[in-house]
Amino acid sequence: MLQLTDVTVRFGAKTAVDRVSLTLEEGSVLAVLGPSGCGKSTLLRAIAGLEPLAAGTLTWGGRDLAGVPTHERGFALMFQDGQLFAHATVADNIAYPLRLRRVGRAERERRVAELLELVGLPGYGPRRTPTLSGGEQQRVALARSLAADPALLLLDEPLSALDRSLRDRLAGDLREILVETGTTAVMVTHDHDEAFTVADRMAVMLDGRIAQEGDTAQVWRAPVSREVASFIGYGTFLEGASADRVMSAAGGAGPRDGTVALRRSALRVDPSGALSGTVSRAVTTSDSVLLTVDVDGVGPVGALGDDPSHEAGERVRLSADARGTAYLPV
Numbered sequence: 530m531l532q533l534t535d536v537t538v539r540f541g542a543k544t545a546v547d548r549v550s551l552t553l554e555e556g557s558v559l560a561v562l563g564p565s566g567c568g569k570s571t572l573l574r575a576i577a578g579l580e581p582l583a584a585g586t587l588t589w590g591g592r593d594l595a596g597v598p599t600h601e602r603g604f605a606l607m608f609q610d611g612q613l614f615a616h617a618t619v620a621d622n623i624a625y626p627l628r629l630r631r632v633g634r635a636e637r638e639r640r641v642a643e644l645l646e647l648v649g650l651p652g653y654g655p656r657r658t659p660t661l662s663g664g665e666q667q668r669v670a671l672a673r674s675l676a677a678d679p680a681l682l683l684l685d686e687p688l689s690a691l692d693r694s695l696r697d698r699l700a701g702d703l704r705e706i707l708v709e710t711g712t713t714a715v716m717v718t719h720d721h722d723e724a725f726t727v728a729d730r731m732a733v734m735l736d737g738r739i740a741q742e743g744d745t746a747q748v749w750r751a752p753v754s755r756e757v758a759s760f761i762g763y764g765t766f767l768e769g770a771s772a773d774r775v776m777s778a779a780g781g782a783g784p785r786d787g788t789v790a791l792r793r794s795a796l797r798v799d800p801s802g803a804l805s806g807t808v809s810r811a812v813t814t815s816d817s818v819l820l821t822v823d824v825d826g827v828g829p830v831g832a833l834g835d836d837p838s839h840e841a842g843e844r845v846r847l848s849a850d851a852r853g854t855a856y857l858p859v
């Protein structure tokens with residue numbers, strides 16, 4: 530088990546990581562999600578032993594890691610750009626951590642073949658890394674990180690150098706590989722889709738502190754604040770009569786105090802929907818039409834359309850789905 534208690538990292542007067550406490554069971558994958566500059570890479574580097582703690586403790590399996598240097602922690606790190614050796618073959622890159630451990634040649638070859646199979650690149654061993662695509666290079670980097678059977682895998686934005694569609698596919702593969710190998714991992718990302726796909730637990734980090742931590746499904750359904758909600762995909766916030774009107778259309782209970790957060794998927798164009806309004810903006814993407822609709826008696830909300838011909842000024846009806854809504858704690 531990885532346990533962080535009040536972990537604090539400072540750079541001069543700047544507190545980059547501020548009293549962070551987290552627990553991660555073995556076999557679990559935690560995503561640390563947060564905006565640029567919130568301190569998530571620094572937190573990961575502190576776990577790796579690359580940044581000294583100004584305060585707090587870090588333990589693995591009950592052992593205090595203070596004074597344990599990076600190479601003795603038994604953790605592996607993988608970065609955004611993979612950092613493969615350009616002059617070496619794919620097989621040599623993956624075998625590198627095994628060489629450091631003086632694993633014999635036959636065992637190295639067996640393990641490299643097994644890892645290439647695992648990351649979906651069988652037969653790639655003799656290739657030189659500069660001849661690989663970006664996605665293939667990240668798969669090789671992942672295989673190299675897993676080669677030495679790390680106790681804990683630390684991933685820093687492992688997919689962010691890739692384009693969107695490749696990223697979505699690799700995120701799913703990464704999830705399967707981590708589950709199949711039973712790897713305990715901490716992944717830092719600013720992309721909530723990636724965090725929901727890869728991890729079973731999520732810590733949302735804002736300005737050096739953990740704003741919310743829990744099962745990904747729990748965080749998805751019940752963000753604890755507007756800041757967290759905005760960061761995990763809720764785009765509309767309503768209060769008072771506007772909130773009541775939408776929640777009653779969604780079949781919710783009677784009026785309640787507080788703010789309702791809505792994902793775009795909470796409101797969909799539907800000719801038999803209970804709400805009506807005027808489209809103020811329509812943006813077509815490959816799999817949906819993103820609308821802003823000025824709903825009568827509610828105000829502007831994000832909604833999903835089904836037809837690329839929607840246009841500003843058009844009157845539409847919307848139905849509401851409670852699964853895309855959340856009451857924020859008062």
Ligand SMILES: Nc1ncnc2c1ncn2[C@@H]1O[C@H](COP(=O)(O)OP(=O)(O)OP(=O)(O)O)[C@@H](O)[C@H]1O
Nearest residue numbers: 540543545563564565566567568569570571572719
């Ligand atoms: N070596 C350093 N010296 C001084 N300040 C630093 C150092 N490393 C990071 N910081 C500062 O600490 C804060 C957190 O940085 P960090 O890299 O952890 O953020 P991040 O959440 O990973 O951001 P990004 O997603 O942009 O990489 C930032 O304000 C950054 O400028």
